[in-house]
Amino acid sequence: MLATLLEFLREKHRTTPMWMKVLIPVLGVGSLGVVAVMGAFLAFVVTAWLGQPIPVLGFDQSVEQPIAFPHTIHAGMGVYTDSTGDQVQGLGMDCTFCHRTVTSQANAGVPPVQFCAYCHQVIGGEESEPLTQVRTAAGIIGDSPHPIDWKRVHRMPDHVRFVHEPHIRYLTQHPDKVTNSTSGETMGAAGVCSTCHGDVASMEEVAQVEPLKMGQCVNCHRDNDAPTDCASCHH
Amino acid sequence: MTLQREKRDYSWGMVVDVDKCTGCQACVLACQAENNVPLNLQDRFERARVMSWIRVERYWEGEFPDIKARFIPIMCQHCENAPCEPVCPVFATYHNNEGLNVQVYNRCVGTRYCANGCPYIVRFFNYWEPVWPEAFRNHLNPDVTVRSRGIMEKCSFCIQRIRRGVRNAERENRDVVDGEIQTACTQACPTDALVFGNFMDEDSKVSKMKKDDRHYTLLPHLETDPNVVYLAKIDTDKSAGESHG
Numbered sequence: 001m002l003a004t005l006l007e008f009l010r011e012k013h014r015t016t017p018m019w020m021k022v023l024i025p026v027l028g029v030g031s032l033g034v035v036a037v038m039g040a041f042l043a044f045v046v047t048a049w050l051g052q053p054i055p056v057l058g059f060d061q062s063v064e065q066p067i068a069f070p071h072t073i074h075a076g077m078g079v080y081t082d083s084t085g086d087q088v089q090g091l092g093m094d095c096t097f098c099h100r101t102v103t104s105q106a107n108a109g110v111p112p113v114q115f116c117a118y119c120h121q122v123i124g125g126e127e128s129e130p131l132t133q134v135r136t137a138a139g140i141i142g143d144s145p146h147p148i149d150w151k152r153v154h155r156m157p158d159h160v161r162f163v164h165e166p167h168i169r170y171l172t173q174h175p176d177k178v179t180n181s182t183s184g185e186t187m188g189a190a191g192v193c194s195t196c197h198g199d200v201a202s203m204e205e206v207a208q209v210e211p212l213k214m215g216q217c218v219n220c221h222r223d224n225d226a227p228t229d230c231a232s233c234h235h
Numbered sequence: 236m237t238l239q240r241e242k243r244d245y246s247w248g249m250v251v252d253v254d255k256c257t258g259c260q261a262c263v264l265a266c267q268a269e270n271n272v273p274l275n276l277q278d279r280f281e282r283a284r285v286m287s288w289i290r291v292e293r294y295w296e297g298e299f300p301d302i303k304a305r306f307i308p309i310m311c312q313h314c315e316n317a318p319c320e321p322v323c324p325v326f327a328t329y330h331n332n333e334g335l336n337v338q339v340y341n342r343c344v345g346t347r348y349c350a351n352g353c354p355y356i357v358r359f360f361n362y363w364e365p366v367w368p369e370a371f372r373n374h375l376n377p378d379v380t381v382r383s384r385g386i387m388e389k390c391s392f393c394i395q396r397i398r399r400g401v402r403n404a405e406r407e408n409r410d411v412v413d414g415e416i417q418t419a420c421t422q423a424c425p426t427d428a429l430v431f432g433n434f435m436d437e438d439s440k441v442s443k444m445k446k447d448d449r450h451y452t453l454l455p456h457l458e459t460d461p462n463v464v465y466l467a468k469i470d471t472d473k474s475a476g477e478s479h480g
Contacts, residue, residue, distance in 0.1 A: 157341075
């Protein structure tokens with residue numbers, strides 16, 4: 001039985017033309033490649049549909065900032081390495097110290113460069129590249145002070161109106177609703193940001209971790225007796 | 236639709252005292268600026284594609300020489316029984332539980348059925364992408380969506396101001412004070428001909444004005460039950476004659 005089968009294959013091998021012998025493995029490998037690409041594409045589409053697209057096809061959503069500002073050193077509590085290789089103890093600054101309007105207004109706000117200069121006029125080494133940029137922008141080095149053109153990381157489409165104030169108010173009153181908090185800290189305004197922004201204090205570079213699509217907003221609103229009227233978010 | 240909260244604290248509405256209207260158009264301008272309405276340049280008039288969420292209609296009463304110019308501001312009437320709502324195939328326009336007729340721009344697909352249904356002609360379709368002169372770049376209101384081409388829009392009773400007012404009140408744990416929330420047009424009106432407020436509150440200015448004998452609504456035979464109430468013009472000749480015998 002086995003012998004007949006082997007004989008048959010040997011016969012076949014002899015009679016198969018050369019071009020076919022080349023084509024079959026090429027097609028085999030090629031179709032594996034096609035399957036891989038299609039799989040990656042499908043994964044991209046599905047994850048983008050459900051939330052954040054996985055960065056397989058080069059569509060990485062991270063944003064390059066004009067100055068490599070580390071949230072870790074400023075807001076974190078651990079020990080971090082700065083750009084000059086020194087070990088720095090995190091300052092554990094309150095988020096609202098820099099994002100001042102987050103508890104009162106729609107926008108959280110990013111501090112002006114003068115604000116950074118209060119500390120960085122003296123703090124941090126001369127040789128630090130990012131701090132040189134900060135000092136140049138603040139007019140401490142040279143004489144062309146200019147605002148820093150930070151890039152937006154989180155941005156709702158134009159047809160959505162998001163307001164920070166009621167969320168911070170609600171979450172500070174209901175610490176049990178706070179999620180994503182890796183430090184376990186859920187008290188105070190600074191403890192609640194993780195619900196939507198992830199643990200920013202441990203991010204070298206801020207990235208969006210929650211999808212922040214309509215489904216997420218409305219689910220939480222429905223569960224917490226917040227308005228689900230279209231007009232509260234779209235107008 | 237079960238997406239709305241049951242409790243109803245507010246029923247927003249407006250009272251327009253036609254007797255006080257001088258036809259100055261301040262409301263029109265204020266509305267245009269507040270709500271990012273595109274500029275109406277000459278070609279829009281020529282093509283009869285003017286967009287103006289509120290307009291002041293002028294009409295003549297009487298025969299020359301005994302003739303009077305009359306003005307009446309007209310905006311979306313926020314009908315409780317709105318003819319525009321049931322015709323929308325995608326629910327982009329609906330009535331919310333605060334008495335507002337809401338237009339969800341991102342839901343709109345631009346069939347224009349609603350504009351055809353509206354007897355007051357207060358819905359406007361974006362036939363073009365809106366453009367502003369360079370000088371206006373940073374003058375747009377960030378609280379209001381810029382409507383793109385192919386979308387219907389109309390007076391929203393300045394919902395961005397309503398939301399902000401309600402939020403401020405909630406933050407301070409109190410009710411909205413009458414007169415605290417103003418739409419752009421009522422704020423701009425120099426003679427207070429336009430008054431905005433909460434009909435749910437018996438003591439509000441609008442509730443009191445609504446009880447005036449002069450009150451009427453536009454096209455009442457259509458039974459749209461508008462949330463905009465008009466107070467009729469007082470004819471000085473006639474009333475003078477009546478009161479002084």
